[in-house]
Amino acid sequence: MASTTHDSSTPAKRRSIGSMLRRLLPRFRRKVRAVTRRETPSMLRRRRHSRRHSPLTRRILLLNIVPVALLALGAVYLSDYEDELIDAELASLLVQGEMVAAGIGEVAVIGGETTVNRLDAEAARQLLTRLVRPTGVRARLFSEAGELLGDSAVLSETGRIHVSPLPPPEEPVEPPPQRWADRIGDWLGRQLSRSDRFPEYVERPAPTLRDFPEAASALRGFNASAVRIMADGRLLLSAAVPVQRYKQVLGALMLTRDNRAIAASLREVRYDMLTIAVAALGITVLLSLYLAGTITQPIVRLARAADEIRLARESRPEIPDLGKRGDEIGDLNDALRSMTEALWLRINTIESFAADVAHELKNPLTSLRSAIEVAARPTLEPEQRARLMAIVVQDIERLNRLISDISDASRLDAELMRGEVKTVDLKSLLGDMVKHYGVIAAQKAGVEVELRLSANPPYLAHGHDGRYGQVFRNVIDNALSFSPHGSRLLVELSREPRNGPFVVTIDDEGPGIPEDNLESIFQRFYSERPSEHFGQHSGLGLSICRQIMETYGGSISATNRRAADGRVLGARFTVHVPAAA
Template identity: 45%
Template structure:
């Protein structure tokens, strides 16, 4: 029987010369993945992407002008309410009828009693935490919650100082410095609104404050915002008229700085910084963890691939991450399969090259011997026989080289060709008819038995290559069949598979050679057949084609119940479409 190469080789076969290092003169590039995780460019990209959101968060705290304006507006509204309450209290509790200085008679209208008004303004202003100033109709200052009527500061007892806490003091100083730094950065980054300068004359009057003059004119709730050049704080002030029914008897101005607003803004910034610090720490840790789970396996895979590329033989193990059940696991499994297949392919190429050299060497040796001999003899009959030997060797070389060429390009052709739906029944019937005509000359009958119901035998494959398989099997069966024998080609559907068998009535297979006959260059020919007629690659090529179609092929000897050999049987199983 004609044998040949298998469609693949055993796993773990040693690699060939194709796995050697780069050619001479080509510098070996430095691997960018060598080093720690922190030096990995992939790690830096992961960190950059993950840190973008926290950085945008901390940058956003410089853009708190809208929040500050909202707090400022809320504070002005609170000052309006407080001013209305204090003005109402002054109007109810400190107004008296006006007395004519000469006649000592009552004049229609009311005036402010300074003593009562001062007590009301000071008490209510202290409760509200604001500075209250009361002006009469002439614009003179009547009461100031910060000073008494003689211009002295008001003194209030303070609670005892708490025990010093170094850590608390240090945190407070740090907070103040941080707030100042943030304000400085914010002022540099963002355009700041210019406010009028707050100036407080030594002798205060309504003429110094536009909002007070407007309140004395009867305009309700006039307000102003100024910046104190000494402290840098904004001074918020609201002035309301003091009225008795519809009569304006004075104006009350309440004012406060924006220290509370700045404190609220700083607390928001501090909260953002705390969130940023926590988010930054978590982001860096998670990024390093994610980078470690990605970069380290990729580094090991890349290093192993580099070793495979520069190896000079031998099998290189690829790290196995298939247990991860993710894309890296799939990549690891694919690389391992690729490396195993590559190593097996290199081994198969080496063995194929060695077998080819051995098979070609035999006819070349015979040819050389015949040529050297024919040059030394003079007998025409012997020369004629030697020339016949030379011709046979040349034909044998031509046939061997053709079969070797077909086998060597088979892999590339099978990988490029596109499989299409194919009904095997017409193909097998046509092949049986062709071989029946040729076999009839030798007294051999070839017949085809398809499915009894005529159902299609559809598979996915390449028709020319599958035809080559059954052509080899039929030719092989005809060559081993005795005169008057029958070669039967059967095909049927068996579940999800199409099963085709080729049976002959020849001597059967040599015991123990059922798998060996599919090895390349194996040849077991019938007695009487001319030597060198077959290359020994037919069955090997057939097995390679069948396995590339996800099928299998096997051979066995047919026997009867008594153990008598009836012939050989080749079985081809292909997935049905």
């Protein structure tokens, strides 16, 4: 009854488990897809898109254009130079005024040295007109009492006929056209000039001395000047000097002139400096583009080549050769080419290693399969079955040893790169190793292991004691496997002259190494041993030894020791270890 109940409940449980699995399976698939999308490598990422304008080019242009732009702004803003021109113009007006005032004081004065002197108004007006008209300035003459005696703007020479050509009646009078550059220059000058600091000039119908403080200062015997701004934005420069005779101030002469000459000088200077700035800007832009091209174009080529290498499947693209540049980009190119070559070599090594591993694993697996198939026959004798099972055990041990050595070899590169480099005492390392192998070799093979020191202390090497110990163990194990019973194995430590590297030689008395295989023995999975040692070695030991020594800057090689008659006395392995000091 219980059995019947159990049988009937089993399908129900199976159905419930199946339905639960059907519910969980879609969730699991969605999670797997999500994880797969998150963990998909970037090998199939889209190619690098080409930019129309390089950001690096824009930065180079900006950095090179800013100083030229500042120069152009400095050319536009010439307030200090304008002040110097104004000061020079005021000084020129004072000099002209002193000359005109001296002439008036000598010619247009009534009185003598012993009488009271006064200005002859009519003579002063005529002389004022004659002296001032060629200079193009406006002159005003004030009496000692402050009255305006004459103004060159309204005076004319007696008897002189003034002729002014008039245009035809049908043609309107038009001012001469002004160049657009001059208009722009005048507008910039008015905008940038600090004219708001000057008082405003007002043209009065009947000006008095109170309208011109500089003229009042001249009546007190002092030279004075002033700058005012007119309604059209131009500046009016004025200079006043006293008119004297025998140290007596008889009046004041004031000369005025606008700043059109100053504006023209500023406009010419701005035009010249802006022309230079534009030319410098053009040259700067061209040189910046050339400089950016010499920097960005090689980098773009290198980036595209790197993408092609990353996305390559069957072909083998190369990094373009830019090493002839002789600059940092050339150094970067050389480094990338070296890195690419190292990567291709590493990939080829991995592929060759995988092929060698597959081949080496296939042999014991084939032997295992054959032994198991034969052992499974029912008609096989017990003794034959026992021998076949012993072969199976040996092949399993061989596979285990082979897999362990392959795992060690595959991890060796990463461990060597992460390994710490320190000082190693070779005497202590070799002494402990010889002492250990002396006991084991004497018990198992009857071989004597001896250490000989042929170098002076200290025995400090550069590297890692654990890896050097692995090298010496592999070499000694290899030598012991070929050493006959009752022979001697000699380990000698010496050093090359002139503080060269240490030299460790390991000599055995075995059959030696075929001359054609002195380099082949350092290849992966190479193994040529006596039959009693078959299957006990994977053929990776000496390959690992060479890899370790080359990583730390040393080397390992093999030769045969020969007698005087050419007879082989045994094999010699020579290990060069870099010295610490």
